[in-house]
Amino acid sequence: MKQAPFSSEKDDEYSSAYYKEGLVFCSNRRTDLFVTFSTPEDKELFNMFYVPIQGDSLGKAPAILSVELMTNFNDGPACFGANDSIILFSRNNEVNSKKRDTKDDRNKLGIFTSHLIGTVWNEPKAFEYNSKNHHITMPSLSKDGSQLFFVSDMSGGFGGLDIYMCEKVNNTWSKPINLGNEINTKGNESFPFISASGELFFASNGHKGLGGLDIFSSIKKNGKWQKILPIKAPINSEFDDFGLITDCNFESGYFSSNRKGNDDIYEFRTKFPQFSNCDTLKENQYCFLFYDEYYTPLDTLNTYYEWVFGDGMKIKGKEAEHCYEGPGNYEVELNIIDKRTGEVFLQQTKYEFELLDFEQAYISCVDESLSMHPIKFEASKTNLPTVDIANYYWDFGDGFLDEGIDVNHYYNREGDYKVILGILSEKDSLGCRKKICVEKTITINDNPTALIPMNLEDSNLQRNISSTGESFIGQQQINETSFRKSKLVQLPSNGISTMKAFSLVFFESFEKEKQFAKEYEEMYEDFEHDLNSNPAKALALKSHLNSRRKSNAKMHLIEKELQALSSQFQCSYIEAETQTMSDSATPILNRLLKILLTNPLIELKIGVHISKANSGNFDIAGKATQLIADYLVERGVDTVRLRTAVYETTFEEAGMKGDMNRLEFKVIKE
Template identity: 30%
Template sequence: MKRFYFQLLLLVVCPFPGTGQSLWEVRVAPFSMGVANDYAPFLFQDGVIFSSDRIDNIFNQYRTMSGERTSNLYFVKKKDSVHFGRPRKLLFQINTFVNEGPVSYDATHHVLYFTRNLLLDKKNKKQPNYTGIFYIDYNNGNWGTVHPFVYNNPAYNVGHPAVSPDGKMLFFASDMPGGYGRSDLYVCYRQGNGWSKPKNLGKNVNSAASDLYPFFHPSRRLYFASDRTGFLGKLDIFFTFFNDGQWILPVHLDAPFNSPADDYAYVVDSSMHAGLFTSTRRGRDNIFMFTSLLPEMKGCNPVEEPVNCFLFYETQSNNTDTIPIKYKWDFGDGTVGYGHTVEHCFDKSGQYLARLSVTDTITGETRESVATYLVEVVESQEPFITAPDTCFTGEEIHLDGLETSIPGFQPEQYFWDLGNGNLAEGAEIKTIYHTPGIFMVRLLVRGMTNTGNRVDKCVYKEITVLNAGQKK
């Protein structure tokens, strides 16, 4: 495996142990089932750009000094959710006889960024051929001219570009001097037509190991791979957020994304329900596809608080503090209450006739049913989410659907979309939000009706997440 910037990975259909694994289907991408090393996929327009050392011409092969085949960039068009066309090399301005690796596309400014070895005419074979970032304009099918990134340097590696969706930030990996580990993640900010000087993402993100393959998602998550110690295996996939002036400590993805093998170069679509990544879990670098198995959540209704509690009060008397009267409420469900104003909650749905009786405590005279109220308690026809309205970043919160009680419906499965790209299954779950904002939590309950039909019922609830620094 090409260890630093031209590493090739391979993915497989789960099962793998880990939280939430049943919510994902993972399979080897159909264009990555050969004997070549395929890695670093990137979702591009109606297909995928990826790097591969596959052989296109047996008479025209290039190899590194260590004997490995060099990698070129390919594009494969997507036919539908699982089928692809035939991979084809990108144009000759991009692909050369050296390595071309991970890419990123700035759709705002119509620029494709990619990784390549710096020296195309390498006469001194003992001189290291480090990598750099290059870019080329691409607009409406027309390619421009390749240009080098301003911060490339022949003394160290710069590569793995990842542009933010608005084109204002360019993340990359480098082993330039002054970092925290073997390779760190950096960011440059757009300044007019150029870029600011690289800024290290800091010790919250970077480790003493290699931190590589960044991908910046529209949700503001920065995914990357790292071989830091204390996790499942070699390279593992993590994500972080920039929150309250700093990057949060990286969050490790569960199986089936991470395994004891190398797992890296993770990309996911805007819905966060489908994407690709690279892994060596089958002994070779291949690209894997993943798809959420979460049932489709459309037409969800807002959660409604059950209306089974009512306030009863006597409306005719204004002198309850001076008149010696005793108030007795018969709620019609076998219970009674006392007082001028009483709150009562009914346990079951139905119609109840509540009656008020008053007693003069001096004479002992009682007047029955001086007031009557017909109360109708209707059971909800939708699931119910029990969750806080507000929480803080980094705080573990509890959510459940246990109060779902629908006449003629027996819940069997509970599926959650937490609004931040995380999915879960179960009647009770726990989660942590890492960034502030308003998140729409959706719960889909699948169950059986009295008539033997399996149906899905979906509701949503908004949770406001505040910065932990706002705690009093």
């Protein structure tokens, strides 16, 4: 960064704009064209000057942009459109008087437009929203000329000066729209510049910065301006910094600052691009529950179901959990196998299963490490098939930066650090690059002993497993033998494709918890052993355990809430024969709906347990579960996330008393 060569030591220069092969800027340097009036500080009023580019740098001989556009008042700032054949600039609404009273604020600023005819600018025309009651100034035109940004103190804003925007519709500017409180504050927002890539830069003294006016930026996603990003030093300083313009990649540009006393224009080049509003890293999912919703009568004595997953793996059963090693196209089959011959008796289903990674930049690193310990950061798993990547940039969150697909870094002190991986594409036909970024938080500790995981007996994984083979969860006792007597009843689909539940879900899930607890104990022993001899391995293990524990704790809370909703929901709320539901069910189902919408990976079983004495009510119970599923689907839940089931249960054997017909909501998997 350096002061532009045309900036003088004694005069003021500010608010530059790209024009032809150079810059147009505002300055109060003296001209000999005609006399303009001075301010009370004995300074000249501002005119618009043009300076051409000489080679790779700007020339040092600025000249008045246009005699036709000069007035006896302040002229500028300006912007240009239509291949530099249109100028939009700011000046006072009334410029016909021969003398200006500098204390008179009744002559408001407005925006005026002029067209270049040959080599001469024609008579400027006033912007249709200029007003005698408030200022309209500092225009910035989008690359395609469809949007005009400007500054105004019109009523209805958030503070002193706000930024507004108009859109061109049928060659007419729409009514000005305030950019909202994402951009505007109770302070002053000014000097907007919309870059060729659509990024908005502006100055503000209302947002938190380094002091005075600071420069900020924001981009618009899905119709909303994103969280603003302060431009880093040395562009921003404790002084007034404003009027930034840049190319579409923020690789070079100009800005104004009074850090040396006068307003001067500085030119800059960025060696490291800034990335803002980054996506949070999403972990790819390779494990799935495979099921088939259609019922086929099966002779279990002579046949069985078998899944073929297209990656060399097979699993017996109508439903099966399977994990793939990575993305790809897999041909999945569910076959009915003849036990005697081992051959396929009937192919139940067959389809192509395409497994894709999220399209994103991807950070591969540990979740937790020690200070002063090298950490490897990798971007090799980045999946951006439509982006021709030019380079990878790393911001480690501690003030250090690096670039490259694989880098190493260590932290000096403990804390949580937000790591950002930014990616720039190659330039397109207009010279612009795509910017993509993703962020991930890692934890750094000073003391290795602080990383010892919680004792197993203190974790959410604690379970009491008795030597009698009975499992205790909370105060509920379930005997393995009696639980396995639950009978699954397959129901007709009623025209809606829903998944059908399989029996023993609760017990199987519990068996997995016991296995995890066992793994945890074994890994905990490894952790204690490796803590001193191999800290890196111990930390990687700790990161893995923490990740699994956090997921388990979250699921524990969700399952607890679902249990509460199950106990509150009464079967009497539903009249299955008439397909109606009482108003009493609505609050419970809306809470259930919120759980599903805020946890999009959860799949839910809606089950009804009926006693043998009521076994004739299978169809009614099935309609009841379907009615609840319909309610959720109509409000945005994907049908493939819902499974319905009716169970014939010997409640007495399971030690359960009370109502023999009860409904339950239970997580199948997340």
